[in-house]
Structures are given as C-alpha cells and as structure tokens.
Amino acid sequence: MLLIYDESSRDLAGTMGIELIYKVFPDGEQYIRLPVDVSGQRVIYATRAYPGQDKSILRSMLVISALRDLGASRVGLFMPYMPYARQDRRFLDGEAISIDYIIKAFRHAGLDDLYVVDIHKPEVLERNGVGINLEPFQLYSTALTGLKNPLVLSPDVGSLWRARKLAQLLEADFDYLEKSRDRYTGEVSMKPKDISASNRDVVIIDDIIATGGTIINGIKALRGEARSIRVVAAHCLLLNEADEKIHGAGAAEIICSNSIITPHSKIDVGALMRQVMN
Template sequence: MRVLNLSTGFKPFDSSLEEIESKSFLFSGGEVHIKLQDAAEEVLVSARLNDSNEVMKLLLAVDALRRNGSKTISAFIPYLPYARQDRVMVGGEPLSIKVMCNLINSCNFEKVYVFDVHSEVSLALLDNCELISNYSLAKQVLSNHTDYLLVSPDAGALKKIYKLAEALAYHNDIILCNKVRDVSNGKIKQITVDQDDLGGKDCFIIDDICDGGATFVGVAKELKKRNAGKVSLIVSHGIMSHGEAELVDWVDHIYTTDSIKNDSSDLISRILLADLIEL
C-alpha cells in the first residue's frame, strides 16, 4: 500500500509507507487541477477538506488514481465538513451533510476514516465509514495528570464523555454544564454548572470542535467562579476562527490536533494525528 497526502504539511500516516507525489494548482478560471507522479494498486489518501477546492482536489485525485490503475482506495478525512449542518432547520435550506457525504460516496472508497466526527448522522450517511474516537488524544493529554475533573460543556457532549470516561477508567465526577440561549437571536445568555464547589481541582473541558470559542469562555468563567483550578480544553478539531483573544483570559491551555491546521502557540498545543492513530 502507498499513501497520497493531498494537504500541504499534513502527513498523518506511518512514515515507513511510501508516498505518491502529486502537484496541484488552480487554473486562471478557478478550476482545480492535480497531477499524480506515480500510482499503486492500493492507496490510502489523506485530505483536510477545509474548503471547496480541497473537496474538489480529493474527487479529482481519486479519478486520477483509478485511471492510473488503482484498485483499492481508502480515505482519511480527519475533520468531516458540514457535519454540523446535519438537519434542515427551515424550509429552503439544504441537508448539507447529505450533499457532502454523497460526494464522498461517489468515490467508492474501500473505507472512509473520520476522526471524532461531530454528528452521528454523518456515520449513517457515509458508506464504509470507520470512526476514530478521541480516546488516544485524551489519554495522551491526561497521562501526566491526576485527580482532575472532566467537564461536559453542554448536554450534547455528555454521551461521548461517558464513553471516554470508561475508556480512561476515570472515576471522579463528570461536571455537566448547560447552555441557555436567547430564542430571538440564538446567543448564549446563561451557562449553568451542576456543582457549586469544584475543590480547586484542574478541569478539562472535552468536546469535538472549538470554532469561535464563546461556549468554552463562558464555561471556563463559570468553573472558575466555582473554585476550579486550571481550566483546559481538549478538542479534536481546533478551528479557532476568532484566534486566541477571546480564549486566553479564561482558558489556561488548549490541546487539539492537526486535523485542521498546524499552528501552535503558548496557549495551543497541536498533537499530531500521526502520533495518535494507526490505520
């Protein structure tokens, strides 16, 4: 088996596997083009699908592989785009995750690996899908910590955290937070925490995505009001669309992966997926 890494700076597979080199560029009309330098019968493709050009590059690469004689092609898509758009809220909207999954399914992959996907709807819509959990990420981060608390930032994350706690053999309380939104604009107006005194223990908020970070800032504020120690964040996909400014005053550290990007800082540690997964 050989690997084809389509995203610059992202090599999530065992370095002993031989890589298929490729070159890609945009035509003047905005069209994506890719040219493979080699081929193989069995290929494992990695792709960060951070924008529509990257989606198109994946589709074109699979076509090129098949035309070059590849028989078995699998894909590792660490962050599945449109997984948050997994329902139609009002008339006139698309079911975006289904459109995305239809495109991926058109490639007829032998296997599609995704990392800590946001919505279980995605797993039902993707053919031959295999979910990789966040357990290895959490285990690596927490390996040097004792007597800490796991925190669910909202009710939606709680089911995953119970499963994670079992995998970690974690026996302390799981702290449950809840968001109350203003129905007129969707903004968070209150965050509740189910315990009043956290005993000075370090808290680790667990979730799949950090985008702007407003939820985590709100949760961190409430935890520190309740005698939390350090408040850190473990998220599989660190988008950080608003940068660090809104997070740095309240969150002591953020642990994430390179599923979206490579940059790190004093606040943000990006753990390589190559060190966490084995396909």
C-alpha cells in the same frame, strides 16, 4: 496498501507514501496527477480540508475519481477535519443537509472508505453507509498530565459521550454544562448538571472550537470554583482570536489536534492514520 498525500498533509504522512502532483492554473482550476501506478492497489489519499474547504473537497473528488478510473482496487480518503459536518440535519425548512450531500458525492466518485477524526455527529457516517470515526481520546489522555481530582465536562449534553470516554481513560468523573435562565432577570448561567467542580482540575472537551463562545461562557462560570481549567478539542478553527479569549476567560491550556494547524496543535492525528495503514 499505498498512501498518497498532498502538500497539506505532508507532515501527517511522515516517511510514508508518495506526494500527489498538484498545481493550480492561473484561472484557479486545479490539476492533479497520480505519481505512481495504482492499478490493483488499495490506496488511501490523505488531505487536510481546512483552510480552503471547497477547494479541498473538489481536489479530493478529482483524486478519488482518478484512483478509481486508473484501477485502484479500493479507494480510501483520510480527511481528519470533515467540512460541513455541523449541517447534519435540516434545522429549517428548505435547508441543504450539507454533510450528507458531500459524502454521497465522494461515494459517487468512487470512494470505498472514509476516515475522519471525531466528526461532529458520528451517526452521519452510519446513515450514509461509509466512514470510520477515528477517536483521539487516548491521545488526549496522554497529553493531559498532572491533573488532581479531575472532572471532564462537555459544553452540552450532545458531547457528553466525549466527556465520558475521556473520563474513563483519566479515571475521572464526567458531566456536562447545563444552561439555566433566571426567569425574572433573563440572565443565563452555566454549571455542571450534577457534579461540583469545586477545587478540581477541570477539562472541557468538544469536537470543534470555532468562535469558542459556549466554552468561554463555561470557563467564566467555573472560574473561581475550579482549581484549573483546560480546554481540549480535535478541530480548532479559533476564529476571531478565540484562543486569546479562551485564555482571557481563565483557561490554563488549550489542547488541539493538528487536523488544523494552530499554535495549540499538541495532538498528532497522523498517529491515527498510521494505525489505519497498519
């Protein structure tokens, strides 16, 4: 198996593979060239998709198409953060189901295997007939040390499965944060649905932190009750200084993967890629 990577994912590849020859012309158009004969080989192309999602998607399509055209026996794409994954269904009439269209475009270009890390809704891979969702929960459990009487919480019921998987590794309880609205004042509050967070080390887990609004509200609700609060997510965009706001709300630590490079990238998704390569 051969690994080809671009400059964005050089650190993920480590000593493995060969770097793609890539440049951008003055008019913004992209140029790629494969630096090795791929005929008859199984090849995985590794790339980060953020920042510059649209450019990364187009570059990936060029690489996939070239690999197929030049005779690779099987073509894979390792894209740990999958752009547009949150638009996974038609919420309003007339909307594009963005993630489906992108995966279909990759497949049309010649993709056989798609490897992502903790995609927003893993079922989109199943319905598109391609893709392996690499789970980082074991890496999280290794990074989370010194917890006393831990409780793992998801910010909503949709991510409860993530809380359950991490809790099993930590031998901890798990629950999700439930929103409630006072029918008289209209005030919205959040608390664990079934399990008290009192005097516990709490871990809030999600797949993506964009602006962090939901997590911040959850932290504020737990502050003064929990012994400590940590936040874990695979993909940390941290828009509008979200990390400062999360710390300001009372989080002791933010743990992110390096699918997107941030000061909080403590989890190496390159380890998941190397498992695939082996």
